Amino acid sequence: xxxxxxxxxxxxxxxxLVAFQAQHEGQVAHDDEARAAxxxxxxxxxxxxGGGPFGAAVFDHANGRLLSVGCNLVMPANCSLxxxxxxxxxxxxxSLQRFDLGPLPLTLATSCEPCVMxxxxxxxxGVARVVSAATDADARAIGFDEGPKPADWAGxxxxxxxxxxxxxxxxxxxxxxxxxVATGGxxxxxxxx
Amino acid sequence: xxxxxxxxxxxxxxxxLVAFQAQHEGQVAHDDEARAAxxxxxxxxxxxxGGGPFGAAVFDHANGRLLSVGCNLVMPANCSLxxxxxxxxxxxxxSLQRFDLGPLPLTLATSCEPCVMxxxxxxxxGVARVVSAATDADARAIGFDEGPKPADWAGxxxxxxxxxxxxxxxxxxxxxxxxxVATGGxxxxxxxx
Numbered sequence: 145x146x147x148x149x150x151x152x153x154x155x156x157x158x159x160x161l162v163a164f165q166a167q168h169e170g171q172v173a174h175d176d177e178a179r180a181a182x183x184x185x186x187x188x189x190x191x192x193x194g195g196g197p198f199g200a201a202v203f204d205h206a207n208g209r210l211l212s213v214g215c216n217l218v219m220p221a222n223c224s225l226x227x228x229x230x231x232x233x234x235x236x237x238x239s240l241q242r243f244d245l246g247p248l249p250l251t252l253a254t255s256c257e258p259c260v261m262x263x264x265x266x267x268x269x270g271v272a273r274v275v276s277a278a279t280d281a282d283a284r285a286i287g288f289d290e291g292p293k294p295a296d297w298a299g300x301x302x303x304x305x306x307x308x309x310x311x312x313x314x315x316x317x318x319x320x321x322x323x324x325v326a327t328g329g330x331x332x333x334x335x336x337x
Numbered sequence: 338x339x340x341x342x343x344x345x346x347x348x349x350x351x352x353x354l355v356a357f358q359a360q361h362e363g364q365v366a367h368d369d370e371a372r373a374a375x376x377x378x379x380x381x382x383x384x385x386x387g388g389g390p391f392g393a394a395v396f397d398h399a400n401g402r403l404l405s406v407g408c409n410l411v412m413p414a415n416c417s418l419x420x421x422x423x424x425x426x427x428x429x430x431x432s433l434q435r436f437d438l439g440p441l442p443l444t445l446a447t448s449c450e451p452c453v454m455x456x457x458x459x460x461x462x463g464v465a466r467v468v469s470a471a472t473d474a475d476a477r478a479i480g481f482d483e484g485p486k487p488a489d490w491a492g493x494x495x496x497x498x499x500x501x502x503x504x505x506x507x508x509x510x511x512x513x514x515x516x517x518v519a520t521g522g523x524x525x526x527x528x529x530x
Contacts, residue, residue: 149358152349153431162344169342224436224461225418225427234418238346243417243525261457264484268417268454268526291457292493300485332436333461 155221157231160193161186165213172208176275179203179253180312182210184277186228187255187320190215196332197324199255200228202236205273206249212236218332229254229262233269246270255317256283257310260291266301273307277317286321287331348414350424353386354379358406365401369468372396372446373505375403377470379421380448380513383408389525390517392448393421395429398466399442405429411525422447422455426462439463448510449476450503453484459494466500470510479514480524 164186173179179201186199196216203210214231218224229252236250237243251273257280258266266274280290280297294300298308325331357379366372372394379392389409396403407424411417422445429443430436444466450473451459459467473483473490487493491501518524 149355149362150350150428150431151352151355152347153427154345154347156345157343159344162342165342218436222434222436223427223430224463225423225430225458230418234346234416235343237416237418238343241415243411243415259457259461261454261461264452264454264457265418267482267484268411268452270417289460289497291460292487292490292497294485294487297485304482304485 155217155226155234157217158193158195158220160189161213161215164189165210168213169210171210173203173210174208176251176253176309176312178208179251179275180255180277180317183253183255184313184317184320186213186215187317190228191320191324191327191329195220196228197321197329198228200232201253202232202271203251203253204249205251211250212239219330227259227262229258230265233265233271237269244270246272248272251275255320256280257290257297260293263293263297263301267304267306271306273309274301275309275312277311277313278321279311279314282314282318282321286325287333289333348410348419348427350410351386351388351413353382354406354408357382358403361406362403364403366396366403367401369444369446369502369505371401372444372468373448373470373510376446376448377506377510377513379406379408380510383421384513384517384520384522388413389421390514390522391421393425394446395425395464396444396446397442398444404443405432412523420452420455422451423458426458426464430462437463439465441465444468448513449473450483450490453486456486456490456494460497460499464499466502467494468502468505470504470506471514472504472507475507475511475514479518480526482526
């Protein structure tokens, strides 16, 4: 019996995602507009490659360098944990080999405001700043549930020392969400009987 | 440069955790007391093995069989995502190869009420029931932050169709949290400057 118990779990990122990081890691994202643009580009590529319509990336905002990228892999990886922010934070911590990014000048850029799970993950990651593009209303407008978030989610992060900037390139991110629906993308909230 | 970009991520569960599952998977947990006892036993073993003081497991409540186990691996795996519930849900979905546990009769048992991240992860996992032992006040009492959860987190899950049973074997779970502190366990909330 015990032979069947997995001792480990492997998350494999799609080749296009690794290639994207390789192409972008030498570039410099000087400001939040440039960082949001990367997250939105990841959301667009995720749609084109059969994933959910969300992208995220972690940057060193002191020098503008890209540290990690993520996109929504719920369906491709068959696991509901893999929202874009979770993937980006996982690989940021993995590449630095630390569970607390707190002392570092790091920004999480995401194509859409975090859901309740990613809100918590952002907080526990220690990331210093969050920059988001589309709003949770934009996500809800196409049928995604953001969960029981505090009404003032940004305030909840700010109270705990995280800087938050919202609606950076919102229209561009919204367009990708709407393209996902228009091209028949699946709204994969958990099924309830 | 691109050679340095990790294409995958591997989470390795400690040997004792895999051995625990092997020992318990043939047993039947008939009721929530038995399921909470397994989660608490995992929290105790996690402390003994240098991890955080939290354990969780997923059971099929139709037949009482154990499906997956988890414990807090934030420090051992160097990643803030790996709360006990996240590990248990990850392996439950991995073993069933599905991102939505919704149609199945599955219960997540946890030694302590979920934090805001795990609250969201529970919801997105599709798990039908949550059974918790210690309360978030018990976790906060030893210095852990539970994050910006809704005041009525259980109500927020119930509204979305998840059954919630709290304070099952709370005293036993509390004892483990207190033992963690008494034996010098680290309270590893993210550092804020």
